[in-house]
Amino acid sequence: MSQAAKDPDILLGPGASGSPAGMRPYLTGLAARGLTAAIVSLPKGKAERAVPAYRAAAAQHPDAVLGGQSFGGRVATLLAAEQPVRALVLTCFPMHLPGKPDMWQERTAHFPQVSCPVLLLSGDADPRARADLLRRAVERLPQATLHLYPGVGHGLRPVLPDALDRIAAFVNALA
Secondary structure, eight states: OOGGGTOOSEEEEOOTTOOGGGGHHHHHHHHHTTOOEEEOOOOSSOHHHHHHHHHHHHHHOTTSEEEEETHHHHHHHHHHHHSOOSOEEEESOOOSOTTOGGGHHHHTTTGGGOOSOEEEEEETTOTTSOHHHHHHHHTTSSSEEEEEETTOOSOOGGGHHHHHHHHHHHHHHHO
16 A cells, blocks of 8 residues: 555564564664555464464555564464465574474475565574575475575674665565
């Protein structure tokens, strides 16, 4: 929907240890790039348990792109596997727990059911998303673009301006 109607172009969920307040740099950065963003408050715990909260927020803004940081992005993908969404923006998708890369297949088993365009931004030094496994998982998504930031871990703050530029370009290309 249009920004004049104040409807967000993008809904973002925070990471499991994060909070809506911690997502403020995304809100202000996207606003500076002409996009309106809103943060979805998600309950802590298993990602599957948070899907209803994301679904309720998305129902209020059916034209919004969904996504989030880590846990928030995982919840958004689970929702997108259940129902059509416009697109997904995932930052630092949590493929596995640190030191447990074998979890990646379970955490991405739903990817083939995600039919919308997906932008994934991650650091190649993320202990929760080994780059080689992330590349393999992205192959499960029918329409995905992956960008890896060299030397960046589980958080895009060191490269936030570039990440926000990429997110804005992706969302604007959907229009």
